[in-house]
Amino acid sequence: MKAKGLGFYLLLLPFVLWFVLLIVLPHLQMLELSFIKRDYVAGDSVGWYQYQQFLGEPLYWRTLLRTVWMSLLATFITLLVSFPVAFFIAKVAQGKVKRLLLLSCLLPFWVSELVRTYGWMILLRESGVISQGLMALGLTEQPIEFLYNDVSMLVGLVYTSMLFMVVPLVSTLEGLDQSLIEAGYDLGGNGWNVTTSIIVPYAMPGIVSGCIMVFMLCLGNYLTPRLLGGKDSLWFTEQIFTQFITRFNWELGAAFGVILLLVSSLVVALGLKLSGQSFSRTLGR
Amino acid sequence: MLHQLRGPAKSFYQFYMVGFLVFLALPLSIVAVFAFNDSLFAALPWQGFTLDWFIGQTEPKLGILYDDGLLSSIAVSASIACFVTLFSLLLATANAWLFIRFDFPGKNWLYIGLLLPLVIPGVILGVAILVASSSLANSIENSFAWELEWLRPGFVLVVIGQVAFITTIATLVVLARLRKFDFSLEEAALNLGANSWVAFVTVVLPFLSPALIGAAVVSFLMSFENFNTTLMLVGSDAPLTIAMYDRLREGSTPVLNAVSLLLMLGSAFIALVSMLFDGKSKQD
Numbered sequence: 352m353k354a355k356g357l358g359f360y361l362l363l364l365p366f367v368l369w370f371v372l373l374i375v376l377p378h379l380q381m382l383e384l385s386f387i388k389r390d391y392v393a394g395d396s397v398g399w400y401q402y403q404q405f406l407g408e409p410l411y412w413r414t415l416l417r418t419v420w421m422s423l424l425a426t427f428i429t430l431l432v433s434f435p436v437a438f439f440i441a442k443v444a445q446g447k448v449k450r451l452l453l454l455s456c457l458l459p460f461w462v463s464e465l466v467r468t469y470g471w472m473i474l475l476r477e478s479g480v481i482s483q484g485l486m487a488l489g490l491t492e493q494p495i496e497f498l499y500n501d502v503s504m505l506v507g508l509v510y511t512s513m514l515f516m517v518v519p520l521v522s523t524l525e526g527l528d529q530s531l532i533e534a535g536y537d538l539g540g541n542g543w544n545v546t547t548s549i550i551v552p553y554a555m556p557g558i559v560s561g562c563i564m565v566f567m568l569c570l571g572n573y574l575t576p577r578l579l580g581g582k583d584s585l586w587f588t589e590q591i592f593t594q595f596i597t598r599f600n601w602e603l604g605a606a607f608g609v610i611l612l613l614v615s616s617l618v619v620a621l622g623l624k625l626s627g628q629s630f631s632r633t634l635g636r
Numbered sequence: 637m638l639h640q641l642r643g644p645a646k647s648f649y650q651f652y653m654v655g656f657l658v659f660l661a662l663p664l665s666i667v668a669v670f671a672f673n674d675s676l677f678a679a680l681p682w683q684g685f686t687l688d689w690f691i692g693q694t695e696p697k698l699g700i701l702y703d704d705g706l707l708s709s710i711a712v713s714a715s716i717a718c719f720v721t722l723f724s725l726l727l728a729t730a731n732a733w734l735f736i737r738f739d740f741p742g743k744n745w746l747y748i749g750l751l752l753p754l755v756i757p758g759v760i761l762g763v764a765i766l767v768a769s770s771s772l773a774n775s776i777e778n779s780f781a782w783e784l785e786w787l788r789p790g791f792v793l794v795v796i797g798q799v800a801f802i803t804t805i806a807t808l809v810v811l812a813r814l815r816k817f818d819f820s821l822e823e824a825a826l827n828l829g830a831n832s833w834v835a836f837v838t839v840v841l842p843f844l845s846p847a848l849i850g851a852a853v854v855s856f857l858m859s860f861e862n863f864n865t866t867l868m869l870v871g872s873d874a875p876l877t878i879a880m881y882d883r884l885r886e887g888s889t890p891v892l893n894a895v896s897l898l899l900m901l902g903s904a905f906i907a908l909v910s911m912l913f914d915g916k917s918k919q920d
Binding site: 365373381457461476484510578605608612 | 653904
């Protein structure tokens with residue numbers, strides 16, 4: 352390694368400016384704002400006022416709980432759906448088929464999330480393709496509304512975040528030695544034993560990194576719950592948007608932002624702890 | 637595993653893979669198909685084939701080529717994406733070089749700092765930048781009576797917000813390539829009398845160029861399709877994703893399908909070109 356000259360500090364400068372000005376300072380300001388109570392008569396004061404409001408209004412904390420729960424559910428479903436696919440791509444498919452499969456997994460994600468969600472709307476809504484198709488086949492008399500419920504929202508969330516599960520799974524499973532699987536079978540294991548005691552433990556780093564990415568994407572999603580979820584399916588990001596843009600209550604919105612950030616960090620930290628993975632190794636591949 | 641599977645289990649697995657591919661392709665193909673439906677709604681029944689949603693010149697079937705609102709939002713998105721790509725790429729190159737080439741106290745902590753934007757939800761990043769820039773703008777206005785328009789929601793803030801997290805992703809792409817660089821080549825250049833800047837430009841930069849192109853493509857596409865961060869920072873000129881979202885809520889015509897189809901073709905083209913470059917770099 353080189354001695355640290357002027358060059359080192361010139362390189363450190365852009366990193367520090369980016370990190371401090373665009374990441375750290377904005378979040379500290381948001382934290383500060385969340386503790387301010389505006390009072391145009393008595394003057395502004397500092398305190399837990401916004402956080403008390405959050406705890407005192409069941410709509411707010413229930414929305415948060417629901418968002419976390421649905422995100423966990425979506426993450427779990429995404430893992431279940433993606434694992435066989437990733438295994439197929441990493442271990443079964445060869446040559447051209449393998450490249451084509453990986454490509455077909457990647458391509459939809461080069462397209463905007465809005466377009467993907469819009470596709471599901473055209474498919475699922477009352478005047479949509481599935482409902483009208485069922486009617487044309489004579490399977491149902493009335494058009495059916497598939498949209499605006501938890502299932503359609505979960506389908507959208509899983510679809511939107513699938514890639515971020517498949518890619519880390521494929522890259523860890525590719526390192527798995529085929530002979531380990533064969534040894535498992537030779538020792539009398541069945542498909543289930545081999546999967547649970549050889550393949551899954553080996554893929555753990557990929558599983559954790561995929562789950563963290565997918566969970567964060569679901570938790571921070573705005574479009575999918577808004578467009579595919581029902582009227583009652585409030586998402587916490589929507590609450591933040593409402594406080595900031597619709598109600599112009601920036602102090603409460605900032606508190607919501609801090610709370611969401613805390614909850615997401617907690618879940619990520621817990622996931623890393625439980626699986627014994629490190630943050631920079633899982634995400635900084 | 638599959639060669640161990642026989643009979644129904646094997647057919648089930650193959651059936652599953654086919655089902656998965658259908659699941660992947662279905663929403664996008666439906667969007668594409670309905671760009672050609674001669675109806676005011678993107679829904680069944682099929683009313684016949686038309687190109688009006690691309691080239692229609694009059695309301696209600698105003699095609700994308702004549703829809704000034706959507707066209708200008710595409711221009712806004714493209715210029716935002718150009719700025720974001722430029723800044724993120726410059727930052728990413730400097731960051732990657734810093735983390736590969738130097739050891740310094742607290743390096744691991746700074747690396748965690750570099751990765752941090754990956755676990756900040758986009759809406760929150762947007763909100764935090766909105767709060768910080770507004771409070772800066774307010775304090776400048778109060779102290780100096782200058783109204784700095786660019787610190788209010790709009791073009792500049794969207795660029796700042798997107799650079800904040802796209803820099804991380806671009807840095808990871810450049811870092812991955814730089815890890816494979818043989819630093820004795822740089823030493824050789826230095827021994828032959830180059831200064832470190834000349835050595836960087838003539839030896840390292842050519843080696844990095846495929847990763848830089850890849851990072852540029854990723855940054856451009858991520859910026860172009862970003863919604864969450866942009867939503868909180870947008871001013872009067874809406875980028876494409878925001879403009880489409882507003883149309884979608886008002887009740888849309890298949891002109892949105894036409895835009896979406898063009899977007900799909902555009903990103904598929906860009907992605908394929910970048911994959912060609914990537915393939916070349918692996919042959920090196």
